[in-house]
Amino acid sequence: MPKTASDFAASGYTEANSLPEPVMVFSETELQIFQQARLARDARFDGRFFVAVTSTGIFCRNICPAPAPKEQHVRYYPSAVAALAAGFRPCLRCRPDSAPGSAAWRGTNSTLTRALRLIDEGALQQGAMPALAARLGVSERYLRQLFNRQLGLSPKRYALLQQLLLAKQLLQSTALPVTDVALASGFQSIRSFNAQCKQILKLSPGEIRKRELPATSGISLFLAYRPPFAWQQLRQFLQARLLAGVEWAGNDYYGRTFTLRQAQGHFTLYHQPDLHRFRLQLELDHWPVLPAVLQQIRRLFDLDVDINQVEQHLAPQLARLPGYCQGLRLPGLWSPFEAGVRAILGQQVSVQAARQLLNTLVQQLGEPCSTAATLVEAPRFFPTAQAIAGSELGFLKMPQARRDTLRRFSEHILHDTEPDNIDRWQQLKGIGPWTCQYARMRGLGDPDIWLAGDAGIKNALQQTELAFTAESGRPWRSYLTLQLWQSLAKPPLAE
Numbered sequence: 296m297p298k299t300a301s302d303f304a305a306s307g308y309t310e311a312n313s314l315p316e317p318v319m320v321f322s323e324t325e326l327q328i329f330q331q332a333r334l335a336r337d338a339r340f341d342g343r344f345f346v347a348v349t350s351t352g353i354f355c356r357n358i359c360p361a362p363a364p365k366e367q368h369v370r371y372y373p374s375a376v377a378a379l380a381a382g383f384r385p386c387l388r389c390r391p392d393s394a395p396g397s398a399a400w401r402g403t404n405s406t407l408t409r410a411l412r413l414i415d416e417g418a419l420q421q422g423a424m425p426a427l428a429a430r431l432g433v434s435e436r437y438l439r440q441l442f443n444r445q446l447g448l449s450p451k452r453y454a455l456l457q458q459l460l461l462a463k464q465l466l467q468s469t470a471l472p473v474t475d476v477a478l479a480s481g482f483q484s485i486r487s488f489n490a491q492c493k494q495i496l497k498l499s500p501g502e503i504r505k506r507e508l509p510a511t512s513g514i515s516l517f518l519a520y521r522p523p524f525a526w527q528q529l530r531q532f533l534q535a536r537l538l539a540g541v542e543w544a545g546n547d548y549y550g551r552t553f554t555l556r557q558a559q560g561h562f563t564l565y566h567q568p569d570l571h572r573f574r575l576q577l578e579l580d581h582w583p584v585l586p587a588v589l590q591q592i593r594r595l596f597d598l599d600v601d602i603n604q605v606e607q608h609l610a611p612q613l614a615r616l617p618g619y620c621q622g623l624r625l626p627g628l629w630s631p632f633e634a635g636v637r638a639i640l641g642q643q644v645s646v647q648a649a650r651q652l653l654n655t656l657v658q659q660l661g662e663p664c665s666t667a668a669t670l671v672e673a674p675r676f677f678p679t680a681q682a683i684a685g686s687e688l689g690f691l692k693m694p695q696a697r698r699d700t701l702r703r704f705s706e707h708i709l710h711d712t713e714p715d716n717i718d719r720w721q722q723l724k725g726i727g728p729w730t731c732q733y734a735r736m737r738g739l740g741d742p743d744i745w746l747a748g749d750a751g752i753k754n755a756l757q758q759t760e761l762a763f764t765a766e767s768g769r770p771w772r773s774y775l776t777l778q779l780w781q782s783l784a785k786p787p788l789a790e
Contacts, residue, residue: 321371329371333357338571339521339603342394345372347383352497354378359389373397376456380448384497385463387505392460393468393572395519396599406431407441410450416587419454420481458482459495461586466500468516470508471582473500479582512666513578516589518564520598522571523622528781529596532626535646536637539654540661540675550576552664552676553629555591558584559676561667562592573598578666594740597624605742605771612768612775615761620781625773627740631715632708633677634738638730639701640693652691656683659690680708700725715739736773745772755779 321329321344332340336358347354347370354372355361372378375391385391410431418427427450428435442450462480465471471479477488492500526547534544542551543563550563558581564573573596579588593599602622606613613619628634640656641649660682661675668674684705688698703723708714717735720726729748736744745768746752756762759782768775 321373326371329357330366330369333369334363336360341519341521341571342397342599343373343521343601344397345375345378345391345394346370347372347378347381352383353386354383354391355386356389356391356394359386361386361388375460376448376453377446379456379460379495380452384495385460387467387498387503390464390467390517392464393517393519395521396593397601404441404445406433406438407445410438410441411453412590414450414454415457416590417481417584419451420458420583420586424450454481455491456495457586459491461589462488462492462500463496463503464516465514466503467505468508469514470510471514473504475582476500479585481583481586513576516575516577517570517572518575518589518593518596518598519570519572520596521601521603523602524568524571524624525620525622526566526568528620529624529626532781536650538650538657538677540664540671540673541657541677543671550670551629552667552674553588553591554676554679555584555588557581558588559664560588561664561670561674562588563670564592564596580666591629595627595629597627597740600624600742605774608771609768609775609778613778616759616778616782618782619778623774623777623781625740625742625777626737628737629677631717631734631738632680634734635704635708635717635720635726635730636678636683636701637737638733639697639704639726640691641733642697642730644693652693655690655692656688660686680705680714684709696725736776742773743770744776746776749776751783752776752779755782758782 329340329344331337332344333346338358341356341358344357345354346357346359346364348364348368349370350364350368354375370381372381374397375385375394378391379385410427413427413430418430424435424438428438431438433441439449442448442453446453448456458481462476462482465476465479466473469476473488474485477485480488482488482491489500492498492503496503530544530546530549533542533549537544540552542549544550548563548565550561552561553559558579560577560579562575562577564575566573575592577588579585602624606621628637636656637649637653640652644652656678657675660678662679662682664674664676684702686702688701691698700723704720704726707720707723711719713719717731717739720731720734721728729746732744732746735741736746756779759779
């Protein structure tokens, strides 16, 4: 987004003249903040805005190590896509395609937010506009109008620019052959991929790659975040619930196996705190699902949240909480289904007891994963809904009623046309509000879950002598929930 429409027109950079101008314009206060953050290379603002330079036609992250341009040559955009759509090409040095995401430019329209998420996951690569509009419950015409009004470009144009940004990242960071890069980015032909690179990125794939990297069985990418990031607390939370064979963790890394649609794979994230990022090692057997996999991994570690904004909003509550943990992120799970299974097995038992049940379930019903054999002993995938629904589950030492609940839940996931619609789960016997809320928080990354009935939350409130109302902390109550769990040495019921 340029400063103003007249500023952009005066810059002489005319490639964006054919594009509709998005309605969002930064305020003078925001521009002043962005200018200071750009000059200071403040990593807390990384991904919240992008800096385009009219004299070079290049756009960067605010942390770019290149010499800072003069302010009269600078234009500010709320996303890499917006800068790319305006005719600027991404910097090859700071790699704006790898910046943490930001929801600021999406506004408050929930339909737009969901549409962007689905497109980022490859919805328009897997299907056409009618299918996307149907999933959103709107007409194609309304969806196009929404994108043009809010973002200044069509859904397909947005999808194309996102594909190119991912392709650039793959070309610079991995040894994937160009053909595989095109496929993983959602392009159907190498000819189209080459043409779009030259037209929009203004560089050929070879010019972007510059140097060949040693061939490996997987790919290595960098996933950035805005500091602070309470890595040790997040790692400890995940490690206390680690499933043998499915997950592995150490002081500076976490990894797991996963399945997504028709694909299988595994990843390990290595924390690089000095650079405010993770190094991702990923193996995948079906590259077209890569965009969705990357979105899932980012959600698992809550990499795109502006944690400073969250904690500033929660300041009145956090100020009353002794020793709150700065930079605490939501610990995600791979899918709502996995979150539901964990929640059901964690009902009315301790974290340790739930973990034992889950490990037994994995060992009995989880499919072996041969490609991760060097990373963990006896690697397995988390059991599928089909495997659980087809088992009597007699090996689980728990009441029969809860076994029946787990089987009903798995059968529901298999047959429901919207298996991730967690609101429907409460129609099933044995599943109540706590289970659904927990699954929303960890399986979908819902930032506004308040587990008032959770025993751990009750204990934390009692120990700290605090009283929070149901409305306290909106719309970031999940982070308040997590802070209260964190305040306990051993959260008794947070599985």
